[in-house]
Structure formats: C-alpha cells, structure tokens
Amino acid sequence: MAFSRGTQAGFRRRRPRGTLLLCGSLLAVALSCLHLLGTDFVAGFPSPQTARCGLHKVRSLQTSESSSQTLEGIEAEETRIFIRGYDFDTTEAAIREHFAKAGSIVKFKSGGKVKAQLSYSSAAEAKNAESLNGTTIEGSSRPVFVRPFKAKAKISAAIFVGGFATGTAEAALREHFGTAGSIVNFTFLGDRSALVTYSSDEEGKSAVASLQGKSMEGSDRWLDVRVEGDPKVARTIPAKAEVVEKIKKTKKVKERAEVSEKSTKVAVSAIFVGGFASGTAEAALREHFGTAGSVVDFKFLSNNSALVTYSSDEEGKSAVVSFQGKSMKGSNRWLDVRVKGDPKVAALPKENTVAIIGWDRGTTEAAITEHCGKAGSVVAFELFRQKSGAxxxxxxSEEAATAVASLNGTTIEGNSRFISVRKDGGSGR
Structure with missing residues (x-):
C-alpha cells in the first residue's frame, strides 16, 4: 500500500529518533543478558563462553584502571608539601620564588593567611623542599614550617602551642615543653603561638596530656596545647571559675596573715608629725626631731604634716613622749606627734585655757609663759591677733581660774603695760 509524502511525514513525527534509539538500546541489553545465561538463538551473536571471557576482560580492565588511579594519587601526594608560618602579607609570588629553589612548582593552593600547599613536578623535588624548613621567605620576619603533605594525616609529634605571653623567650618555652620529651624542632607561628616537634608521637601525646590547660612557671596564662591540625579545645567556664575562686581564697588567706602580723607587732618607728607652720624646711624638722634619735626617712604628707621614721621603735616612742604638745624653736605652734596610725590626741578642755592681751611690743613668748607660770603649769601657748594676744x-581648769583671778591687771617683767587675763570665750581671735 502506498502512502503519500504527507502521511509518511506524519509517521516520522510519531516516531522520533530518540524513541527508536531507546528501543534499540533496551533490545541490545536484553539479548546480552540471554547470552550470559547460555541461550544462543540469534544468529551472529557470540557464544556464552565468549561473552563471559569478554566480561572478565572488562572487569580486569576496570581493576587495572582503579589501581593505576590509586598509584597516581599516592604519587601526587608525594609531590606535594604543606607550609605555614610566614607573615600575613607575604605574596604568592614571594612564596613561589623561595620554594622554587627546590624544584619546579606546578601548583599553588592557599590554605589561609599563613599556610599553603605546593605541588612539584616530582617527588624528589618535593623531598628537596623539606630542606627549606625553618628558613625565612624574603620580606618576611618569621621562619616557615615545611612538611610532606601526607604527614598531615596524623602526626602526634608536631604539637601546636598557643596562649603564652608575648615576648616569651624560645629558651623558656623549650625548657617548659622539654619536660614531656626531646624537642627536635621549634618554630614560632606568631607572637603567642608556636609549633613544637618531638622525636616521637608518644612524646607529643604526652605533652598534650600533661601541659594542656596549664600555665608556665611565673605566668597566669593557660596554654592551648594540641596535636597540630586538631581543633582548639574549648575552655570550660567551671574550670575558670574554680581557678578564680582559688585565687580569691589565696588572697584572703594572705590578707589575714598580714593583719595578724600587724596586730602582733606594732611598728612605732614611723612617727606622724603635724601642726608645724607651712613652709617649715625639712632641714629644720630633721634637726628638731633628730634630738630623739636617728632619722632614717622623712616624707612630707602636706604643708604642715610629715612622716618621720626612726631607726628603732625605742627612738620612735621617745620622740612621741618628748615632742607631743610641744613647739619647735622659734615657733608658737603646738606639735601633734604620735605613732603612725594612732588616733589624734584629744585637745585639752576649753576650761583650761585663758586669753591674754596687752603686753608691750617685743615681749617674748618665754617672758609671757614665765609670768603665767605663777598661776600653774602651762602646757600650751598660741599667739593670735597678729601676735598681740595669746x-x-x-x-x-582650777589653774586657769587662778590665772584669771591673780594675773589680770598685772605687768610682765620688763613691760610698762598691764595685761588683761580672762577665760577664753573663742571670740576676738
């Protein structure tokens, strides 16, 4: 039966080329399975034995290719090295130039600001690059650490150390970490981190176990010690709180001991001196208080107070007894002299004081005191009204009352005027 061109085109549209190919592929798969099962009913197909041999050849070829890929992977690892420790701003060009001394670099892969992987054209060149371990790239201030790429898997002998104080000497770090084993290499990675390599994995593991979270002698900083490449160990808050609590307890014990020592032994060689006139020279004060003993230290506390330290407690006690309530030569101010820390000596009752005015100009303090001494013991003398009264x-208080009754209207020896003596009311000063 003949079809028109239009009808044939319609059939072609109903059977796309992709559909025909899919059907052909499914038929081929089905026939192959029948041959493998030993059925040979289609002329021209290979016998079952031939098919099985072909299958074994395919499997052998796949295994051979897989082994070849594995060998290539191992070889690729042997041509790579891992480097770290250079300055943050070191360029790829500077790194390539430095490591090109060992051979031809075919690949550079950055692993961060201070680490990278380099691939050489051969394993021998990569091995030669290991000799650059500890060298410094031009323009960098820190030595670089180099190791084979495959060593990254698990080398417990290489230990990362961080957290020590900036400026800690390499010798001090070697001494501290040398307690865990023999150190064969030491490289600073930063101001507060380093890479310590031991002679064996066992020593590296021992260092992590014994030194992690501990501090160096003379430092209160905890160290971060771990196998190089392992994640940082989180510092637990309870451990920190426990350390803080321990420090507080130690401080309290120390403070109690100091208080106990002070309470059992009160040093009286340091004497507080107050009340002298502002502007009094240190030399004059040293001379005055030096009559009680050897002054080993002198310190002004203000314009009219100072701390005088004697060579012994006996001299300090003598100074208090000798100078308390007395005045310096050429001064009419009473001195407050007491052991440092002691309360101020209470002033005498106001009833014991009288006010005197009316003596001749030029009358000395000694003459006035001597005249008033006829009524009793004078313990203090203070001028006021620009030295016209005292x-x-x-x-x-009885002696003060006697002075008012017996000395008022009398004349001091050598004077032409009589004095007025009355109870001190605090006015008119």
Missing part, C-alpha cells in the same frame, strides 16, 4: 592653756 591663748595660754594650763594643766587644769
């Missing part, structure tokens, strides 16, 4: 303190 406050005289007696040892008792």
């Amino acid at each position: 406050l005289v303190t007696f040892s008792s």
Whole structure:
C-alpha cells in the first residue's frame, strides 16, 4: 500500500529518533543478558563462553584502571608539601620564588593567611623542599614550617602551642615543653603561638596530656596545647571559675596573715608629725626631731604634716613622749606627734585655757609663759591677733581660774603695760 509524502511525514513525527534509539538500546541489553545465561538463538551473536571471557576482560580492565588511579594519587601526594608560618602579607609570588629553589612548582593552593600547599613536578623535588624548613621567605620576619603533605594525616609529634605571653623567650618555652620529651624542632607561628616537634608521637601525646590547660612557671596564662591540625579545645567556664575562686581564697588567706602580723607587732618607728607652720624646711624638722634619735626617712604628707621614721621603735616612742604638745624653736605652734596610725590626741578642755592681751611690743613668748607660770603649769601657748594676744592653756581648769583671778591687771617683767587675763570665750581671735 502506498502512502503519500504527507502521511509518511506524519509517521516520522510519531516516531522520533530518540524513541527508536531507546528501543534499540533496551533490545541490545536484553539479548546480552540471554547470552550470559547460555541461550544462543540469534544468529551472529557470540557464544556464552565468549561473552563471559569478554566480561572478565572488562572487569580486569576496570581493576587495572582503579589501581593505576590509586598509584597516581599516592604519587601526587608525594609531590606535594604543606607550609605555614610566614607573615600575613607575604605574596604568592614571594612564596613561589623561595620554594622554587627546590624544584619546579606546578601548583599553588592557599590554605589561609599563613599556610599553603605546593605541588612539584616530582617527588624528589618535593623531598628537596623539606630542606627549606625553618628558613625565612624574603620580606618576611618569621621562619616557615615545611612538611610532606601526607604527614598531615596524623602526626602526634608536631604539637601546636598557643596562649603564652608575648615576648616569651624560645629558651623558656623549650625548657617548659622539654619536660614531656626531646624537642627536635621549634618554630614560632606568631607572637603567642608556636609549633613544637618531638622525636616521637608518644612524646607529643604526652605533652598534650600533661601541659594542656596549664600555665608556665611565673605566668597566669593557660596554654592551648594540641596535636597540630586538631581543633582548639574549648575552655570550660567551671574550670575558670574554680581557678578564680582559688585565687580569691589565696588572697584572703594572705590578707589575714598580714593583719595578724600587724596586730602582733606594732611598728612605732614611723612617727606622724603635724601642726608645724607651712613652709617649715625639712632641714629644720630633721634637726628638731633628730634630738630623739636617728632619722632614717622623712616624707612630707602636706604643708604642715610629715612622716618621720626612726631607726628603732625605742627612738620612735621617745620622740612621741618628748615632742607631743610641744613647739619647735622659734615657733608658737603646738606639735601633734604620735605613732603612725594612732588616733589624734584629744585637745585639752576649753576650761583650761585663758586669753591674754596687752603686753608691750617685743615681749617674748618665754617672758609671757614665765609670768603665767605663777598661776600653774602651762602646757600650751598660741599667739593670735597678729601676735598681740595669746591663748595660754594650763594643766587644769582650777589653774586657769587662778590665772584669771591673780594675773589680770598685772605687768610682765620688763613691760610698762598691764595685761588683761580672762577665760577664753573663742571670740576676738
């Protein structure tokens, strides 16, 4: 039966080329399976034995290709090295130029700011590059660490150390980490980190176990010690809190011991001195207080107070007894002299003080004190009203009352004027 061109075109549209190919592929797979099972009913197909031999050849070829790929992978690893430790701003060109001394670099792969992988054209060149371990790339300030790429898998002998104080000497670090084993290589990675390589994996593991989280002698910084390449160990808060609590307890014990020592032994060689006139020279004060003993230290606390330290407690006690309530030569101010830390000596009652005015100009303090001494014991003397009046303190209120009754209207020896003596009311100063 003949079909028109249009009808034939319609059939072609109904059977696309992809469909025909798919059907052919499925038929070929089905026939192959029948041959493998020993059925040979289609002329021209190979016998079962031939098919099986072909299958074995395919499998052998696949195994051979897999082994070849494995060998190539091992060879590729042997041509690679791992480097780290150079400065952050070191360029790829500078790294390539430095490591090109060992051979031809075919690949560069950056692993971060301070580490990278280099691939050489041969394993021998990669092995030769290991000799550059500990050298410094031009323009960099730190030595670079070099190791075979395959060593990255698990080398417990190479230990990362971090957390020590900036400026810690290499000798001090070698001494500290040398307690875990024999160190064959040491490389600074930064100001506070380094790579320590031991002679064996056992020593490296021992270093991690014994030194992780501990501090070096004379430092309070905890060290981060781990196998190079392992993640950082998280520092637990309870451990930190425990250390802080221990420090607080130690501080409290020390403070209690200091307080106990002070309470059992009170040093009286340091004497507080107050009340002298502002501007009094240190030399004059040393001379005055030096009459009680050997002054080993002198320190001004303010314009009219100082700390005087004697060579012994006995001299300090003598100074307090000799100078408390007395005045310096040429001064009418009473001195407050006491052991450092002791409370200020309470002033005498106001009833013991009288006010005196009216003596001739030029009358000395000694003449006034001597005249007032007829009424009792004078323990203090203070001028006021630009030295035209004075406050005289007696040892008792009875003596003060006697002074008012017996000395008012009298004349001091050598004077032409009589004095006025009355109880001190605090006015008119």
